[in-house]
Amino acid sequence: MDIYLPIAEVSVNAVLLVGLGAAVGFISGLFGIGGGFLMTPVLVFMGIPPAVAVASEANHVAASSMSSVISYGRRRAVDIRMGGVLAAGGALGSFVGVEVFRWLRLLGQADLVVAVSYFLFLGVIGALMLTESIAALLRRRRGEPPKRRGDRRPPWLYGLPLKMRFPRSRLYISVIPPIVLGLGVGVLSAIMGVGGGFILVPAMIYLLRMPAPVVVGTSLFQIIITTSLTSVLQAGRNQTVDIVLSTLLLAGGVLGAQFGAKISSRFRAEELRVLLGLIVFLVGLRMGFGLFVTPQEPFVLMSGAR
Amino acid sequence: MAMDLPPPAPPAPAAVAAALTETHVRVTSSFRGARIVLYGAVFDPAARPSDVVVIVRGPDQPVRVARKTPVAGVWINSRPVVFEGAPGFYMAASNRPLTDIARFATLRRLGAGVDHLAINAPAEQRVETRYGVRDMVVSRLGADYLDWRRAVVRLKSRAGLYAADERGVRFVDGGLFRAEIALPAGAPTGIYQARVILFQEGRPVADRVRTLTVEKAGVERGLYLMAHDRPWSYGLASVALALGAGWAASVAFRRS
Numbered sequence: 001m002d003i004y005l006p007i008a009e010v011s012v013n014a015v016l017l018v019g020l021g022a023a024v025g026f027i028s029g030l031f032g033i034g035g036g037f038l039m040t041p042v043l044v045f046m047g048i049p050p051a052v053a054v055a056s057e058a059n060h061v062a063a064s065s066m067s068s069v070i071s072y073g074r075r076r077a078v079d080i081r082m083g084g085v086l087a088a089g090g091a092l093g094s095f096v097g098v099e100v101f102r103w104l105r106l107l108g109q110a111d112l113v114v115a116v117s118y119f120l121f122l123g124v125i126g127a128l129m130l131t132e133s134i135a136a137l138l139r140r141r142r143g144e145p146p147k148r149r150g151d152r153r154p155p156w157l158y159g160l161p162l163k164m165r166f167p168r169s170r171l172y173i174s175v176i177p178p179i180v181l182g183l184g185v186g187v188l189s190a191i192m193g194v195g196g197g198f199i200l201v202p203a204m205i206y207l208l209r210m211p212a213p214v215v216v217g218t219s220l221f222q223i224i225i226t227t228s229l230t231s232v233l234q235a236g237r238n239q240t241v242d243i244v245l246s247t248l249l250l251a252g253g254v255l256g257a258q259f260g261a262k263i264s265s266r267f268r269a270e271e272l273r274v275l276l277g278l279i280v281f282l283v284g285l286r287m288g289f290g291l292f293v294t295p296q297e298p299f300v301l302m303s304g305a306r
Numbered sequence: 307m308a309m310d311l312p313p314p315a316p317p318a319p320a321a322v323a324a325a326l327t328e329t330h331v332r333v334t335s336s337f338r339g340a341r342i343v344l345y346g347a348v349f350d351p352a353a354r355p356s357d358v359v360v361i362v363r364g365p366d367q368p369v370r371v372a373r374k375t376p377v378a379g380v381w382i383n384s385r386p387v388v389f390e391g392a393p394g395f396y397m398a399a400s401n402r403p404l405t406d407i408a409r410f411a412t413l414r415r416l417g418a419g420v421d422h423l424a425i426n427a428p429a430e431q432r433v434e435t436r437y438g439v440r441d442m443v444v445s446r447l448g449a450d451y452l453d454w455r456r457a458v459v460r461l462k463s464r465a466g467l468y469a470a471d472e473r474g475v476r477f478v479d480g481g482l483f484r485a486e487i488a489l490p491a492g493a494p495t496g497i498y499q500a501r502v503i504l505f506q507e508g509r510p511v512a513d514r515v516r517t518l519t520v521e522k523a524g525v526e527r528g529l530y531l532m533a534h535d536r537p538w539s540y541g542l543a544s545v546a547l548a549l550g551a552g553w554a555a556s557v558a559f560r561r562s
Contacts, residue, residue, distance in 0.1 A: 004337040004491060006526040007533055011338050011491035059548045066552025071560070108372050108386035228545045235541025239533050243544045244335070250548060254555035291380050299457035301465075302370035302386050 007242035008052040014248055021060070021252030028064055028253075029260025030267075031276045034195030034223055036061040037122060038279070039249065040114075041287050048245070050111045054101070054193030055234035056246040061195040062227040063250040064257050065220045071261075072217030079168035079214045082178060083221035086200075089179035090226035093186020098233040101190050105238065108302045112291075117192050119288025125198055126281025133273035140270060169210045169218075177208060182222060189230045195223035198280060320350035322358065322504040322512045326487075329516075332523035333495060339466075340489045342518065346502055348481035357400065357407040357505040358475045359418055360485045364395025364467075364520075365496030369425070369458055389458055392425040394494035395467050399474025399485045408508045416503065416510065420459045420470050466490030487518075495520045 003014040020042055028035030036057050043053035072078050104110040160174030181203050185196035200219040204210045210218070235241040264272065324346030331340045348356045369392045372383040400407060404419045414422045462468040467490065475485045487500065498518040503510050522530050533540045 002338050003335050004333060004526060006522065006530040009492060059544050062545060063548035063552040066549045067555040070553065070556040108370060108383055112383050224549070228549065231545050231548070232538070232541035235533065235544060236538045239537050241533070241541060241544050243529060243533075243540070243547070246544060246548060247551075250551050254552055258555060258559040293381075294376075295374050295381060297461070298374050299454070299461060300372050300374065300383065301458075301461045302372055 003244065003248070005048070005052075005242050005245050007240065008048045008056075008245060010047055010049075012046060012048070012245075017245070017248040018252040021249035022256035023252075024249075025064055025253035025256025026260040026263075027256075027279070029068065029257035029262075030264045031260075031272060033197045033201075033276070034061040034065055034220075034227075035253070035257075036189075036194035036227075037118070037192065037198060038283060040193040041118065041283055043245075044114075048242075049240075050114050051101075051105055051238065051240045052242050052245070054114065054191070055231065055238060055240035056242045056249075057193035058189055058227045058234060059231040059241055059243075059246040060249045060253060061189075061193075062224055062231060063246075064253045065195060065223045065227065067254045067257055068261065069217060069220040069224060072220060075217075076168075077214050078217035078221050079166060079210070080221065081164075082166050082169055082171075082208075082210070082214075083218045083225075085164070085175050085178045086182035086185075086218070086222040087225035089182025089184075090186035090189070090222055091182075091229050092179075093183035093188075094190050094226055094230040094233060095186075096183075097187035097190025098230065098237055100187070101234075102238055104191075111300075113191060115287050115291055117188070119284055119291060121188070121192070121199070122280050122284025123288060124284075125202075126277050126279075126284050129273060129277030130281055131277075133270055133277050137270045137274060169208075169214055171208070171210065173208065181207070182226070185222070186226050186230070189223075189226050190234070195220075195227055197223060320348065320352070320354065320356065320504060320506060320511050322502055322514050323347050323349070324360075324500070324502040324514045324516055326500060326516050326518055329518055331489060331518065331520045333520065333526060334522075334524045335526055337491060337526075339491045339493070342487040342489065343484055344487060344500055344502070344516070345482070345484040346514070348483070348504055350481070350506075354506050356481070357402065358477075358483050358485075359398065359400040359404065359407065359416075359503045359505060360475055360500060361416075361418055361503070362395065362397040362487050362498060362500045362518075363393040364494050364498050365393070366391060367394035367494055368392065369462070371454060371458055371461070373454070373457075387454060389425045389455075392423065392458060392462075394496070395489070395498065396420065396423060396462070397469045397471070397474075397487060399469075399471045401473070401475040401477060401483070403472040404470075407505050408510070412508065412510065418503070420463070420468055423459070425455065425458060465492055467492065489520065493520060495522055 001014050002011045004011045024035040024039045040053050040057045044050050101110060104113050160176045162175050163172060164175045165172050185200055188194055188196050197219050201215055204215045204219060231241055324344055327343040344360060350356060369389045370386040372386040374381045375384050398419050404413055413419055417424055459468055475483050477483045498520060500516045500518060502514045504512040
């Protein structure tokens with residue numbers, strides 16, 4: 001059953017889109033991530049213009065994060081204050097990101113920047129996740145105790161001004177690092193159409209040293225605010241949000257996410273991380289592939305000739 | 307459409323009539339492209355050998371094209387070049403190869419055939435005096451200019467937006483002929499003009515223009531208009547829908 005997307009102006013198979021939404025939703029529920037980094041490339045490969053894919057995907061990420069944040073909220077696993085500070089940075093970042101993206105689109109470099117960002121971020125983070133989780137898995141196989149996390153927080157975290165108390169995270173730190181972190185993630189959400197959980201979660205654990213139980217819930221909370229704002233801005237400034245596309249994706253996505261979250265308890269954390277690292281790494285490589293291979297068609301039509 | 311037709315040869319002028327099976331194409335959510343049949347007839351009391359060329363042009367859309375160039379091993383898009391005057395849809399169909407029907411200059415003047423489309427990149431051109439000749443159009447794209455122009459046609463053809471079919475017009479019985487217009491799902495919306503030109507002895511002797519409207523309809527039209535006329539409300543509505551759906555799903559799954 002084909003359906004014509006009013007903004008993307010292409011005809012796609014609706015069943016396939018709902019199925020993809022469900023599959024990515026399942027993965028995102030399984031790993032506790034937004035899934036935007038998987039969905040955007042898939043949409044681009046399906047022939048949807050990257051600008052539309054990125055903007056509509058931000059909308060879809062907002063929906064799937066909303067569907068999972070509520071259960072974290074009930075378990076009191078969301079640090080609303082920290083989430084708010086991150087989101088303040090995220091809001092600024094998404095303003096900047098949407099304007100940068102608009103400028104890149106006019107220059108005709110938007111597709112290239114999407115590919116490069118995917119290649120760099122996913123390639124590096126995937127490789128790190130993969131090595132780290134395989135090492136942890138091997139240690140467990142050999143029966144060694146898990147490596148202890150260093151408790152010493154980086155000193156620069158305490159030297160900065162504008163300190164604030166975060167009772168839920170048991171932290172008293174400057175607001176500058178979380179704002180900068182949120183800003184970076186906000187820019188990424190506009191340029192890559194991702195929530196940014198794959199950067200936020202490790203950064204919150206290793207940089208801000210937040211307690212693990214509140215990390216995922218707080219990151220989801222900030223992602224909802226940032227991606228909602230990004231998607232309003234993309235619609236307002238670039239007119240690239242396709243509501244039919246995002247609705248089809250989230251119809252499958254919210255169901256898949258709930259199912260994935262239920263299954264996730266059956267797997268070990270390390271095994272899940274190896275798998276996730278592998279997926280992230282491969283997606284990064286695939287997106288970067290076109291950058292290094294001599295193209296068969298050296299010319300490209302640019303979308304949006306305005 | 308104004309056209310300086312040469313005076314028709316005596317004894318009696320030949321004429322051509324044509325009509326489309328559909329004059330309105332509605333782009334709805336189930337739109338997957340459309341096939342429209344153009345049929346017509348040649349009236350010529352003298353029964354001279356006739357050729358028919360059908361040219362369909364969609365609304366003009368400037369085209370931006372970039373070329374990938376390797377920079378330090380990475381393929382990077384060059385600065386995009388804008389081509390003006392390119393139709394969003396173009397189809398040329400004829401009953402035999404265009405080059406057999408008329409001379410190059412005639413085809414060029416009529417814009418018949420993808421090779422004769424009047425598309426160029428004005429921003430990349432300037433007028434200057436060269437070799438003592440004034441007002442020469444010089445392209446900054448240099449000798450590559452034809453490569454760029456060919457690329458536009460090739461990319462558009464691949465998307466099903468440009469087509470040339472030298473057997474696209476079929477005479478079915480006597481002077482009756484038919485041609486098919488295949489609109490892909492990505493065809494731009496707007497007014498299309500289908501021009502039927504009758505050639506005799508290499509000269510255009512009669513023509514007929516029919517218009518075709520491609521427009522978004524129903525829900526698609528509403529959404530498209532809202533996204534462009536009230537983008538901020540559209541954005542807020544789409545976010546509200548997304549957050550509402552996410553919340554509803556989590557409530558529904560909690561109950562079950």
